[in-house]
Amino acid sequence: MSAVKPEIQSVHFPAFRGSLPSLAEKTVVITGTTSGTGNIAARTSLELGAKVLLLNRASSRSQASLEQLTSDFPHASLHAVECDLQSFASVRKAIQDVHSLCPEGINVLANNAGVMALPDEATEDGFDVQIQTNHLSHFLLTKGLMPLLEKAAETSGEARIVNHSSVARMSPSKKLKPEYFEKRGGNLGGNGASMFFGGARWKRYNQSKLANCAFTAALHHKLTASGSKVKALVAHPGLANTNLQTTSVEQGGMGRLFTSWFMKMSQSMEDGAMGLLSCMFLPEAQSGEFYGPGKGTFATKGKATMFPLEPFYNNEQTRELLWSKSCEAIGESFDI
Numbered sequence: 001m002s003a004v005k006p007e008i009q010s011v012h013f014p015a016f017r018g019s020l021p022s023l024a025e026k027t028v029v030i031t032g033t034t035s036g037t038g039n040i041a042a043r044t045s046l047e048l049g050a051k052v053l054l055l056n057r058a059s060s061r062s063q064a065s066l067e068q069l070t071s072d073f074p075h076a077s078l079h080a081v082e083c084d085l086q087s088f089a090s091v092r093k094a095i096q097d098v099h100s101l102c103p104e105g106i107n108v109l110a111n112n113a114g115v116m117a118l119p120d121e122a123t124e125d126g127f128d129v130q131i132q133t134n135h136l137s138h139f140l141l142t143k144g145l146m147p148l149l150e151k152a153a154e155t156s157g158e159a160r161i162v163n164h165s166s167v168a169r170m171s172p173s174k175k176l177k178p179e180y181f182e183k184r185g186g187n188l189g190g191n192g193a194s195m196f197f198g199g200a201r202w203k204r205y206n207q208s209k210l211a212n213c214a215f216t217a218a219l220h221h222k223l224t225a226s227g228s229k230v231k232a233l234v235a236h237p238g239l240a241n242t243n244l245q246t247t248s249v250e251q252g253g254m255g256r257l258f259t260s261w262f263m264k265m266s267q268s269m270e271d272g273a274m275g276l277l278s279c280m281f282l283p284e285a286q287s288g289e290f291y292g293p294g295k296g297t298f299a300t301k302g303k304a305t306m307f308p309l310e311p312f313y314n315n316e317q318t319r320e321l322l323w324s325k326s327c328e329a330i331g332e333s334f335d336i
């Protein structure tokens, strides 16, 4: 395990952290906070005074991370909500729980959780495990929490939906393919694990991370057209030293030796969380913006900077494809 995750020091995070505003009176909902960027986002939100809801699947990891945060922030308004993104039933239950816990509304929803290069397996709903975890369940969650986001936007002047993408959005084709969003889990190309030569595990991950961007673009257009004060933004962490690659190695999606070497080129998980935190909290961040360590394929580390949504997913055809296939998958319309 430690062979995969090297020791990497933060370079930019301490100064960046000092630039974030107080979050007193703000309510923040984050998926996937047991480790990595979601854990940093939760910790930072608590330090800044927010009420924080942690949406995680039940596990010893979620229990341990909850205990650690509770011990580090004994006076915080901290709430754990069970939410397994591999199950639409679990997401629907989580939506109900968040409504009960947050009658005041939600200022920020961070759709952060993700998995990478997992085997070609179906969820209980029949979709690919990566596509449902990384995109479809976040689409359903966002729909269910939209009334709370609108409520906070009315009282605070704005609210934010933040999706977490990757440089993987750009490969191999930059084209969203409808079949990945259909009930074809377990039948979507097999278990090829080649990151650079079109392995099917990576194609499914690429599609899920392209979907995060297309979802942001579609949300941005719909929210703007409706006159909503809810903003939609997207971030990427570059190559960050989290548990993502560790899990991929355990699941056969990456080689241990290669990953140990590759992760020496990563940035710390705190530096990797700067794009996500910029979208969540920077006062100047606007709807339709992308934050990360640059916009090219090699933008793997550095300060988070802003760049616009990119044309290969921010176009009418892709936005419409994303929306219609996602609604079909969750079996509900999502009207804005």
Ligand SMILES: NC(=O)c1ccc[n+]([C@@H]2O[C@H](COP(=O)([O-])OP(=O)(O)OC[C@H]3O[C@@H](n4cnc5c(N)ncnc54)[C@H](OP(=O)(O)O)[C@@H]3O)[C@@H](O)[C@H]2O)c1
Pocket: 031, 032, 033, 034, 035, 036, 037, 038, 055, 056, 057, 059, 061, 062, 083, 084, 085, 086, 112, 113, 114, 115, 116, 133, 134, 164, 165, 166, 167, 236, 237, 238, 239, 240, 241, 242, 243, 244, 245, 247, 272
């Ligand atoms: N690290 C990188 O280099 C990198 C690069 C590009 C993009 N990203 C993106 O960054 C985001 C955060 O990942 P990370 O790097 O911080 O990895 P991480 O340390 O592995 O964190 C991922 C989080 O997602 C949660 N998660 C996974 N499956 C879930 C499910 N079914 N239901 C609920 N939660 C689930 C994990 O919880 P469990 O403990 O339950 O598994 C964990 O809390 C992901 O969207 C990822 O695609 C990361």
